[in-house]
Amino acid sequence: xxxxxxxxxxxxxxxxxxxxxxxxxxxxxxxxxxxxxxxxxxxxxxxxxxxxxxxxxxxxxxxxxxxxxxxxxxxxxxxxxxxxxx
Numbered sequence: 397x398x399x400x401x402x403x404x405x406x407x408x409x410x411x412x413x414x415x416x417x418x419x420x421x422x423x424x425x426x427x428x429x430x431x432x433x434x435x436x437x438x439x440x441x442x443x444x445x446x447x448x449x450x451x452x453x454x455x456x457x458x459x460x461x462x463x464x465x466x467x468x469x470x471x472x473x474x475x476x477x478x479x480x481x482x
Contacts, residue, residue, distance in 0.1 A: 397421065400465060403454065403480035406447055410462075410469050418466040422451045431455065433462045454481040 397409040406424045418433045422443060429441035429448075436452045443451065455462065458478050465475045 398469075398475045399477075400462075400475060401454070401458075401478045401480050403482070404447075404450055406451060408451070408454070408478070410465055410475060412469045412472055414469065418463060420455075420462060420466075422447070424451075433459060433466060450481060457481070 397411055399407060399409045400420065401408045406422055408420055408422050410420045417439075419430050419439055420433060422429050422431060424443055424447040427441065427443050427447075429443045430439040431437070431451065432439060433455065436455055438448075461476065461478050465478070468475050
């Protein structure tokens with residue numbers, strides 16, 4: 397699972413052979429969630445409320461980069477790292 401970013405102990409990654417809708421995976425404190433790129437909806441799993449707020453802020457800032465990486469993953473191309481939330 398290629399890591400896209402890491403901030404405040406949260407790891408954000410994307411799988412190459414994942415299914416639609418476009419989404420990414422976030423892991424924090426033993427929890428993990430699959431999150432839609434366009435809406436921030438949790439498709440599966442859960443995060444703490446604080447981690448979810450941070451991930452959603454990051455997702456909003458980097459939505460176009462996430463979609464670009466989604467298309468790269470579907471084409472089996474290397475993914476680009478995305479700046480962490482500061």
